[in-house]
Amino acid sequence: MTSGLRIRLADAGDDASLFDLRSALDRESRFMMLEPGERERHDGLPSRSFEVVAEEGGRLIGYVGVSVLPYARARHCGHLVVGVRASHTGRGVGRALLDATVRQARQRGLRRLELTVMTHNRAALALYTRCGFQVEGLRRGSLQVDGEQVDEYYMGLLL
DSSP: OOTTOEEEEOOGGGHHHHHHHHHHHHHHOTTSSSOTTOOOOOOSOOTTOEEEEEEETTEEEEEEEEEEOOSTTTTTEEEEEEEEOGGGTTTTHHHHHHHHHHHHHHHTTOOEEEEEEETTOHHHHHHHHHTTOEEEEEEEEEEEETTEEEEEEEEEEEO
C-alpha cells in the first residue's frame, strides 16, 4: 500500500477537489462512465449517499461514490462508482477504499452494494471479486467508448 495514504469520509470541503479528481479520471481513464468534459459540478449529496476518498500528500488520488435512491423500496442499496488515479493503481488504494466503503455502508444500514464494470477491465473485475462482489449479469452494448459498443458486468455484494 502507498505510504502516507489516508482513507476517510469525504466532507463538504472536498467538493472542489472531488470534482477535479473526477474530471482528471474522466480524462486519464477510459474505464470511467463520463467522457472528458461531460461532468457537471454538483454540490452536496442525497442524504443516504456518501463518498469515501483516498488522499496522499494533501491530494485526492481515489474515491468511491455511493448513491442511494431515496425511495423506500431501494434505500437499502448503494450503487458504487470507483476511481483511482492511474499513477496509484495496483498499490492497494482500491482495496482500502472498498473496505472502508463496506464498513460505512453497514454502519448506515445498507444491505446491498452494486456496481458495473466494463468486461475488459480485468484489474477492476479481479479487485471487486476479491472484495466479495459477484457477477450477477451482463449488460450487452451498454456503453459507447471511442465509437465502440462495450459490455459491462453488473456486480453485487450482499452485506
